[in-house]
Amino acid sequence: MNPRWDVVVVGARAAGASTAMLLARAGLRVLCVDRARYGSDTVSTHALMRAGVLQLSRWGLLDAIREAGTPPVRRTVFHYGDETVAVTVRPTPEVDALYAPRRTVLDPVLADAAVRAGATVRYGTPVTGLLRGHDGRVTGVLTRDRDGRPREETAALVVGADGRSSLVADAVGAPVRYAGSAAAEIVYGYWAELPVDGYDWLYRPGVSAGAIPTNDGLTCVFAGGRPGVVAGLVRAHGPEGALCALTAPGPLGPGLAAARRVGGVRHVRGVPGRLRHPFGPGWALVGDAGCWKDPLSTHGITAGLRDAELLARAVLAAPRPGRAQLAALAGYAASRDALSLPMLRVVEQIAAHDWDLPRIRALLMELSSAMVDEIELLTALPPAA
Numbered sequence: 001m002n003p004r005w006d007v008v009v010v011g012a013r014a015a016g017a018s019t020a021m022l023l024a025r026a027g028l029r030v031l032c033v034d035r036a037r038y039g040s041d042t043v044s045t046h047a048l049m050r051a052g053v054l055q056l057s058r059w060g061l062l063d064a065i066r067e068a069g070t071p072p073v074r075r076t077v078f079h080y081g082d083e084t085v086a087v088t089v090r091p092t093p094e095v096d097a098l099y100a101p102r103r104t105v106l107d108p109v110l111a112d113a114a115v116r117a118g119a120t121v122r123y124g125t126p127v128t129g130l131l132r133g134h135d136g137r138v139t140g141v142l143t144r145d146r147d148g149r150p151r152e153e154t155a156a157l158v159v160g161a162d163g164r165s166s167l168v169a170d171a172v173g174a175p176v177r178y179a180g181s182a183a184a185e186i187v188y189g190y191w192a193e194l195p196v197d198g199y200d201w202l203y204r205p206g207v208s209a210g211a212i213p214t215n216d217g218l219t220c221v222f223a224g225g226r227p228g229v230v231a232g233l234v235r236a237h238g239p240e241g242a243l244c245a246l247t248a249p250g251p252l253g254p255g256l257a258a259a260r261r262v263g264g265v266r267h268v269r270g271v272p273g274r275l276r277h278p279f280g281p282g283w284a285l286v287g288d289a290g291c292w293k294d295p296l297s298t299h300g301i302t303a304g305l306r307d308a309e310l311l312a313r314a315v316l317a318a319p320r321p322g323r324a325q326l327a328a329l330a331g332y333a334a335s336r337d338a339l340s341l342p343m344l345r346v347v348e349q350i351a352a353h354d355w356d357l358p359r360i361r362a363l364l365m366e367l368s369s370a371m372v373d374e375i376e377l378l379t380a381l382p383p384a385a
């Protein structure tokens with residue numbers, strides 16, 4: 001049977017919309033579906049790392065992020081207790097600065113680019129199951145259209161970009177290759193009149209916090225710690241009180257007290273990191289669906305953009321189902337795992353909050369070194385066909 005689509009991508013945010021865009025740009029027939037609304041928000045503190053900005057720049061989408069008023073981040077300041085270390089973001093022709101676009105900005109920029117490239121992107125469309133051939137191969141998805149009617153969409157390949165609780169990963173029984181045990185609990189919100197000069201990361205024993213300049217003149221402020229501690233503060237003082245209590249002893253405290261909160265403060269429970277095997281006959285995983293890291297990594301979006309590139313290249317190297325495609329997908333898995341596993345291991349230790357200040361500095365150096373590996377791999381890729 002001839003499938004209707006070359007690829008169906010489930011999920012239309014960082015990982016899914018990027019994958020759909022890249023495959024459609026190469027001429028594949030791509031359907032990308034998401035149960036959410038176009039332009040809707042999602043939990044995130046938005047900070048992109050260099051590899052994420054590099055991808056947006058190479059895809060020709062960085063101007064749209066800048067034009068949406070996303071402020072450039074030209075330095076990162078680390079506060080270790082009372083000690084401060086400032087690191088300038090080295091500008092290159094492709095990455096002039098870092099950016100932290102709201103998801104209401106980033107996700108539509110990616111989805112619009114996918115549509116311009118020829119992909120069909122449908123919102124309000126949940127995938128409820130997978131279709132299988134007689135040999136067990138995944139052959140498409142079962143969706144519900146906007147009127148609630150079930151609909152089958154056949155595809156040569158189904159990509160699960162459906163986030164941490166991926167239906168695709170569960171349905172195919174994607175084996176778990178790494179399972180962490182630590183998870184920080186986080187509170188975060190937005191403040192106006194809280195100017196910050198770049199990313200501000202604060203560490204003191206038991207607490208990680210940060211301030212991230214984003215769109216509309218707002219600064220996103222988060223604080224995380226061990227689940228019991230943060231949950232106890234939230235119970236006692238509410239989410240905003242918990243955030244203020246966690247940040248008060250640091251340099252952010254006075255500014256935050258004088259600033260104006262915009263919207264509510266969210267309390268997000270932690271989920272330990274997990275890496276799943278990302279492909280099999282007729283299916284592949286990208287983004288959080290295949291690799292979830294504690295948000296304190298501030299690296300999930302960047303990893304999603306990176307892995308969209310790696311997965312799209314693998315699919316384009318062997319677009320037809322068969323051994324060649326499985327071999328290409330194995331290459332994708334190997335690159336993703338080589339970059340992800342060191343990060344997962346270090347982020348697990350950061351999230352556990354068992355460190356003292358010298359130890360967190362060492363852990364952040366390890367994370368930074370994993371990010372250098374990531375940039376080197378992406379920079380060395382030949383230009384996309």
Ligand SMILES: Cc1cc2nc3c(=O)[nH]c(=O)nc-3n(C[C@H](O)[C@H](O)[C@H](O)COP(=O)(O)OP(=O)(O)OC[C@H]3O[C@@H](n4cnc5c(N)ncnc54)[C@H](O)[C@@H]3O)c2cc1C
Pocket residue numbers: 010011012013014015016033034035036042043044045046047048049125126127128161162163164166167186188268286287288289295297298299300301302303304
């Ligand atoms: C509190 C918090 C703060 C964070 N801060 C940062 C940060 O500062 N920097 C950073 O890089 N990362 C951050 N992250 C992580 C980042 O948000 C994720 O890694 C990133 O969103 C992953 O993108 P994705 O496209 O893989 O999945 P998602 O963004 O989760 O998108 C998945 C999409 O799939 C759709 N979907 C799911 N199931 C179905 C279905 N059955 N049918 C149809 N559609 C479906 C969903 O509606 C959703 O739109 C943070 C995460 C949290 C929780």
